[in-house]
Amino acid sequence: MVIRVENLIKKYDERTALDGLNFTVEDGDIYGFLGPNGAGKTTTIRILTGIIRADSGQVIIEGHDVFREIMEVKRLVNALPESNGYYEWMTAYEYIEFFSNLYEEKKSKQGILKLLDDVGLNGKEGHLIRSFSRGMKQRLGIARALINRPKLLFLDEPTNGLDPKGRRDIHDLLIDLNQKQGTTIFLSTHLLDDVERLCNRIAILNYGKIVRAGDLREMKGKGTIEDIFFLSTKEGAQ
């Protein structure tokens, strides 16, 4: 088991964002975390990656308690946040070099070029980020998240705002990463197309609670994912 979340609760002032969240993610999963706007997807990812703290509950990642052993967890995971900032005046190469210098183990020139190549940015290393399309920026963000070779990668709506070709490219990249490097992927999305192409297991979140979870193929036996999604998020818990 890579992630175990138990009874996670998070309030922002009076507003309950997570209302007793429970789920597990297994090694090698591409786990789809679905839910409408405001369901609590980003909040969950921020707690699981140690950016913010929960009010109560427990998160265990690869045997480490996220609230007590965050440094161990940070070695094993990385994330592409919901709104990633890019230093537009840097080249793709400089951007990856900059972030790789923040780690103990710095990357060689070859290592940086390999990483850019892995995400399909070969030949673009000397280009300014300013000139990149949204899809290219997303790839660069994923390259940044791969600097420490994470066992577990969190992606918060990685295909948001991309055209069909851009989405397809990100899908292929993630499938490759999962199959060739064995990276476990936790992906938040509200695009059912992402889920169909990528995920083996999903959870549907609504008002900070999981309303449906399970194996995608088993769930699809009971109706289309679209039907399941709309039926299970039609009525909120609040």
Ligand SMILES: Nc1ncnc2c1ncn2[C@@H]1O[C@H](COP(=O)(O)OP(=O)(O)OP(=O)(O)O)[C@@H](O)[C@H]1O
């Ligand atoms: N920093 C914050 N301060 C106050 N309320 C917040 C904060 N961040 C999130 N919330 C609230 O918590 C709830 C969950 O928000 P969250 O961003 O986790 O949802 P989400 O599922 O990621 O939504 P989206 O699909 O729009 O990205 C929402 O009601 C939101 O308004």
Ligand SMILES: [Mg+2]
């Ligand atoms: Mg979000």
